[in-house]
Amino acid sequence: MRFYENVSAYLSTVDDGPMGSSTNRVGQYAENRERFLAKNGIAPGQLVLGGLVSKDRIGLVTKVPPTQRVPDTDALVTKIPGIALGMVHSDCFPVYLRWPSGIALVHAGWRGISLGIVSKTLKRLKALGVDPSLLAIQIGVGIQQCHFVMQDDENGVSHFLNDRDPSLDYRRHIKRVGELFYVDLRAVALVQIHATYKAFGLTVLPGQMRASKECSFCGEGSFYSQRRQPTPGHNNLSVMVC
Helix, strand or coil: EEECCCCCEEECCCCCCCCCCCCCCHHHHHHHHHHHHHHHCCHHHEEEEEECCCCCCCEEEEECCCCCCCCCCCCCCCEECEEEEEEEECCCCCEEECCCEEEEEEEEEEHHHHHHHHHHHHHHHHCCCHHHCCCEEEEEEEEECCCEEECCCCCCCCCEEEECCCCCCCCCEEEEEECEEEHHHHHHHHHHHHHHHCCCCCCEEEEEEEECEEEECCCCCCCCCCCCCCCCCCCCCEECCC
């Protein structure tokens, strides 16, 4: 298990078992999740999972729904004490956000990052009255540039080379090797966060943001990676409690 002290967030490892998806409410995956939650003092009934569609929809959680999931969301926000937000993921980056009266958890894969989901979550929080200068931000374990490879096709590197915002230039975070492109998604997310703060008329304060350099692909024995070993349900779980 990883514990990110700055945001009080938990990340499961291979030792905790595969965590399945948000639709697995019974069986091995649900049991693994319950054990992981119990180990960290969280009751199963507190958990709300994102439905995950690898896009940019943000859900505001005001209560635990009967299904304990919010469909079609890749970011969750809550200000309700006792609610635990969760995301299952393997190579995608969990982004944890905490402020004195609430939390947000983002599932940031390449599609979500290319759509600006982290920036959009920050803007949503500001619209909800959250002071960005009070946010603690942590980017967790995900696939690093050493193993995230794209091609120049419809699902490829063009999403980052032809960015919708000309003020953002990701080219220095893309390494070309022949016909393949190694993209540093972590660095792209950091660029987006800094640019969003600049748009707010702010800067990210020293110590306010941290970003893990651990690679899910390289972390065999520690983290599940669908790119390293595609296996349905073999995902990690990120959780934080408001």
